[in-house]
Amino acid sequence: MRLPIHQIDAFTSEVFRGNPAAVVPLEAWLPDATMQAIAAENNLAETAxxxxxxxxxxxxxxxRWFTPAVEVDLCGHATLATAWVIFNKLDGARSRIDFATRSGTLTVVQDGESGRLAMDFPSRDAAPVEPEAGLVAAMGAAPQQVLGSRDYLLVYETAAQVRALKPDMQGLMGIDKFAVIVTAPGDEAGLDCVSRFFAPAKGVPEDPVTGSAHCTIVPYWAKxxxxxxxxxxQASARGGTLYCRDEGARVRLAGFCKPYLEGSITV
Structure with missing residues (x-):
């Protein structure tokens, strides 16, 4: 069986930046094990x-979204990439796309004439939590605050601290949440905040740009x-920009996409 595949760099207007996602359009579902194997073979943060x-x-x-190791409940960059493929390769007449997902209905629209795509995602407020033993040691630097929702949200004083972190990935393998988000105030004109995202136990040691993390980051910084x-x-090696709006129970996450690869896979 041959299937189409697209690889899109999301949350960037430049190739080789942002977060690469594989997108596989299907007429009917493949077995879960086959989709997981394709995601592992692609070895990207997510395959949609x-x-x-x-x-x-x-x-x-x-x-649906798969890391190389697991299926996940929410993924921003691969949703943005999937919408780009539908708008630009499959159905250019659409003005909006509705996705049924494990996190409810997600809608993507074209953001006026800017070329950005805007996603409507659920908000995930973080509340103060007691960090589990070993978390701060694994990060290598103590944060000002430790908050939690699906993920840990560690708040640091400066963007330089966030950029300099070199977490012990083995030390993060056993954390009791999905992942660790780190954030700090922005250090450049026009930036409100910076962040990074680590999920080694889910097959993603450091994610380049993480839409789902901003479901937590945005309400924190808006408040x-x-x-x-x-x-x-998002201050990963590749880096990426998200244009966000806190809308109470929802967050709006917008960004650009850049196509990199189009082809087929054989399974």
Whole structure:
């Protein structure tokens, strides 16, 4: 069986930056084990698979995401990449795309004439938590605050501290949350915050740019800065920019995409 595949750099307007996601359009679902094997073979942070399916009474798609190790409940960059493929390769007449997912309905629209795509995602507020033993030691530097939602959110004083972190990935393998987000105030003009994201136990030691993490990052910084619009930079080696808005129970995450690869796979 031959299947189409696209590789898209998400949250960037430049190739080789942002977060690369593989996107595999399907007419019907493959066995879970086959999709997991494809994701492992791709060895990217996420591979997205989708099939046509009505969503809330509208024409849409069911969307699933796999890291090289596990299926995940929410992924931003691979959703952005999937929407880019549908808008640009499959159905250019659409003005919006509705995805049925494990995290509910996710909608993506074209953001005016900017060329950005904007996603409607659930908000995940973080509350103060007691860090589990070994977490701070594994990070190599103590944060100002430790908060938690799906992930740990560690807040540092400066962006330089966030950029300099060299976590012990083995030490993070056994944490009791999905991943660790680290964040600090922005250190460049126009940036409200910077972040990084680590999920070694899920097959992603450091994710280049993480949309789902900003479901937690955005409400935190919106409250702290007293404004809804947040421009965020994920300070990985590849780096990427997210244009965000806190909307209460939801967050708006927008960004650019750059296509890198188009071909087929054989399974």
């Amino acid at each position: 698979f989708f099939v046509p399916e009505p969503v809330d009474g509208r024409d849409g798609f069911r969307l 702290r800065l007293g404004k809804p619009d947040i421009t965020a930079w």
